[in-house]
Amino acid sequence: MIPAIGRSGPVTAALETTVTASEASPGLTYRLDWEQKRISGRVDGLEAVKQAAVKVLQTGRYEHLIYSSDYGTEWNLVLGQDGLLARPELRRLVSEALLQDERILELRDVEIVWNGDTVSFSCTAVTIYGDVELRKEGIAGV
Structure with missing residues (x-):
């Protein structure tokens, strides 16, 4: 795509959009019981977003055909690399996912x-819906 040229040069500002809770995709989904490895009931709102984020972090990108190529993380690409070099790449990969x-x-x-x-x-x-704390750990080379 060729950027539009304005009087002051290229137009590079991004469009600002804000999604509200009422405009977002429906959040009602099945509750995943991670310990029992079962589906039990339903969740909505903040709990549904947290569950979706945890699921994205646990899923390797391109590993399962059921998901689009945009779903999951490429966590394994940085494991085994020098921490100083891998840190910004890991931040980008997880943020993108x-x-x-x-x-x-x-x-x-x-x-x-x-x-x-x-x-x-x-x-x-x-x-x-609010803030949620997320955490993931991995072992180098795994």
């Missing part, structure tokens, strides 16, 4: 900690 959901507005307080062979990612996801 989570921000696909229109109910998640932004990620705050992103923290990536390398402890030996283990990497830990944590952040606060700001959603249209």
Whole structure:
């Protein structure tokens, strides 16, 4: 796409859109019981967004044909790399995966900690329903 040229040069400003809870896609979904590995009941609102975010973080991108190519994370691409080089890439990969959901507005307080062979990612996801804390850990090479 060729950018429009204005009097002051290229027009580069993004359109600002804000999604409200009433405009977002329906959030009512099945409740996933992670311990029992079952579906039990339904969830909506903030709990549904949290469940969706956890599911995205646990799903490898391109691993399952049922999901589009935009779904999941490529967490495994940075594991085994030097922490200093992998940190910004991991932040980008996880942000890109989570921000696909229109109910998640932004990620705050992103923290990536390398402890030996283990990497830990944590952040606060700001959603249209409120904030939710997210965390994922992985072992290098796994």
